[in-house]
C-alpha cells in the first residue's frame with residue numbers, strides 16, 4: 001500500500017446554524033455539532049482510505065461557547081495517524097458570526113475510524129505521512145491517545 005500525505009485527505013465542511021437545530025435557549029444543540037464532527041471526520045477518513053469507514057470512538061468534546069442560530073459552523077478534519085485497520089482523525093470546529101466576521105474556536109475532537117470492505121470485514125489502511133511540524137506533533141501524540149482509548153475500551157468490556 002502506498003503511503004499518502006496528510007494534506008491529500010484534509011477535509012472541510014460548513015453549515016449554517018438553523019432554527020430546526022436549536023435548543024430551548026435558541027442556541028445550537030450540542031448533538032448537532034457532534035453529528036457534524038462525525039461527518040467531517042468521516043470525510044477525511046474515507047478520502048484517505050478510499051473505502052467505507054465506521055466510527056469506533058469519539059474522544060470527549062468540550063463546547064467552549066454557545067453557537068447562535070444564524071452563525072456559520074466551519075469544520076476542518078485531517079488524518080493524524082494510521083494504525084492498522086484504524087486511524088485517528090482530528091476535527092476542529094470554528095464558528096463565524098456572519099454579521100461581524102468574528103471567528104471563534106468552539107470545539108475539537110479526536111475520532112477513531114475503522115476501514116471496512118463491502119463484505120463488512122476490517123481492512124488495512126495506507127500509512128499516512130506527516131509533513132509539517134503540526135502534523136508530526138499530532139502523529140506522535142496520537143499514539144499516546146490510542147493507548148488511553150484502548151485501555152478505556154478494555155475496562156468497558
Ligand SMILES: CC(C)(COP(=O)(O)OP(=O)(O)OC[C@H]1O[C@@H](n2cnc3c(N)ncnc32)[C@H](O)[C@@H]1OP(=O)(O)O)[C@@H](O)C(=O)NCCC(=O)NCCS
Pocket residue numbers: 054055056057082083084085086087112114122149150153
Ligand atoms: C469498531 C469495530 C469495527 C471494531 O471491531 P472489533 O471486532 O472490535 O475489531 P478490533 O478489536 O480488531 O478493532 C479493529 C481496530 O479498531 C481499533 N478499535 C476498536 N475499538 C476502538 C476504540 N473504541 N477506540 C479506538 N480504537 C478502536 C482497534 O484497536 C483496531 O485497530 P488496528 O487494526 O488499527 O490495530 C466494531 O466494534 C464495530 O463495528 N462497531 C460499531 C461501529 C459503528 O457502527 N459506528 C457507528 C456508531 S453506532
